Amino acid sequence: MAITAGMVKELRDQTGAGMMDAKKALTETEGDMQAAVDWLRAKGLAKAAKKSGRVAAEGLVGVAVEGGVGVAVEVNSETDFVARNAEFQSMVAEIARAALGVAGDVEAVKAAPMGGKTVAEIVTDKVATIGENMTVRRSARLEADVVAAYVHNAVAPGMGKIGVLVGLKSTGDAEKLAALGRQIAMHVAATNPASLSxxxxxxxxxxxxxxxxxxxxxxxxxxxxxxxxxxxxxxxxxxxxxxxxxxxxxxxxxxxxxxxxKDAESDVGAPIAVTGFARLEVGEGVEKEDEDFAAEVAKTLGR
Known part of the structure; x- marks a missing residue:
């Protein structure tokens, strides 16, 4: 049976599954809509969709720097317990590395290839296995002669509650520039400026x-x-x-x-310009539901 775009949309509307997952479900069940829903449920993908309405205001910011490119990606979860989960942290690190190869906007990051799937598909899989809503919420990208990074409240290398990138333009000593950039990044983490100038x-x-x-x-x-x-x-x-x-x-x-x-130029050996910065803080701007500690524990245990 031919699988139409309308059938895929209908299944996605019912389950919240990704486009490719919905199409695969319909193909596997020869277009039987109810059987396709059950197929997605069996794979844990419909279950993931049910969780998508929950507020995800915890999580981590992952940063990665390679050459003159730096990225920061905010990946949210519902509870801080999951943010401390090694499986979640490993995913965040991989997402940050995947983001290095694409444009800075979050949709490009979600579509980036990662482990034979897209980042969005990997996150959906993790929702099903870990049991909490998760989302890649924001991303930032800087390109400069030197990009310095700083993570505040780091829980593992390259990830924490606040991630900062600072771009510097100069032909001077790269190592000294990186040290200056890190100091400025720490400053940005503390003061949260509204703009460069x-x-x-x-x-x-x-x-x-x-x-x-x-x-x-x-x-x-x-x-x-x-x-x-x-x-x-x-x-x-x-x-x-x-x-x-x-x-x-x-x-x-x-x-x-x-x-x-300006004072650092003599030590670096060339003029320096700060070309930009980016600061991502977990849950910034998200209205989080009040929940006591016991309720958070119960949710984590699936009760």
Missing amino acids: EADLDPALVEREKQVLTEQARESGKPDAVIEKMIVGRLNKFFQEVCLLKQAFVVNPDLSVEKAV
Whole structure:
């Protein structure tokens, strides 16, 4: 029997299975829809789909660097127990390595080849075997002369709760550049800057902040000329707080990051430019359901 696209879509809608899995199920059962559903259930793939509605706000960020390319990938799970599972950690490490070979967007990472399947298919398989919803949520990619990485709260090499990449452009000593880049990456992990520089800030964010500062200044009752100067000064302070290059360097708060980079040029032996950074923190922006410890244990045990 010919398997049509409509049949594949219907089966996917019923089970949440991947396209190739749905097509294979229909082929194996000669187009029998109910038998195909049972086939997927038997393989654990329909079971995985049932879990896909659960909130996955735990997990790990995996980072990998090769040559002048660095990637960070956030892979979520429902509980921290699974994030500490060696099987899950091994999968995250493999996904990060697979991400090195594709574009930076998360859909490209999901479609990347890994162990004879795609990353998305591997994750689906793990959902079925481990028994929790998992998802590849976000990814980032940097290319530069030197890409440095830092993982905060590392649970294994190259993975933890926060992953940071920093790109540096320079013809200087690569080893010293990497050391500087790691320091900057540690700074980024701690301060979570909104942008590299003032020019990179979201204009809407700047305008919103300016409006707030304007209203605050007007409350002082001072003349307009004074208010205008107050706004300029407060905006500059805002830029120092949220722009990486203007922030006080955590390694030496007496210097801005920009000044610390400039001072490092003599040691590196060439001009240095920070070309970009990426910071991924597990569960950032995900609304997590409140759950007590006992309930988390029970869920992990499948009760």
